[in-house]
Amino acid sequence: MTNWRAVGIGFVLIFLLSLLGVSAPVLGQLTAGLVGGFAAGYIAGGGLGSGFWHGLLAGALGGLIGGLILGLAVGVAGFAFGPGGGLISSAVGASIFLAATVIAFVMALESALAGALGGVLGE
Structure with a gap:
């Protein structure tokens, strides 16, 4: 059974650390996924499989919601330049959202591995 509290805490950590990680683009995003996934797995406990699952969910949520926010921000910002700008920025x-979805899968995998470690240590 999924512990949504653990997934939520992992997601919030990923989201906040990703915002801070903008100053260190590669290391910041990688660290955010690892820390959030580990936290989700540790809080959920239950061993390797449970930690893997909770870390995977936290990482996927963090990547998808972050990509959605970024894609919407770019899409809406273009409307300041009129209909042509709105069309281009929407595309x-x-x-950006599609690229962020691919990145979300990578982030979910690293979070899942960290979550598996957290699940083992959280028992």
Whole structure:
């Protein structure tokens, strides 16, 4: 059974650390996924499989929601330049969301591995 509290805490950690990680682009995002996934797995406990599952959910949520926010922000910002700018920025925003979805899967995998470690240590 999924412990949504653990997933939520892991997601919040990933989201907040990702915002801070903007200053160190590669290391910041990687660290955010590892810390959030570990926290989700540790809080959920239950061993390797449970930690893996909770870390995976926290990482996927963090990546998808972050990508959605970024894509919407770019899409809406283009409307300041009129209809043509809105059309172009909407296409760019959709592209950003698709790229962020791919990145979310990578982030989910690293979070899942860290969550598996956290699940083992949280028992």
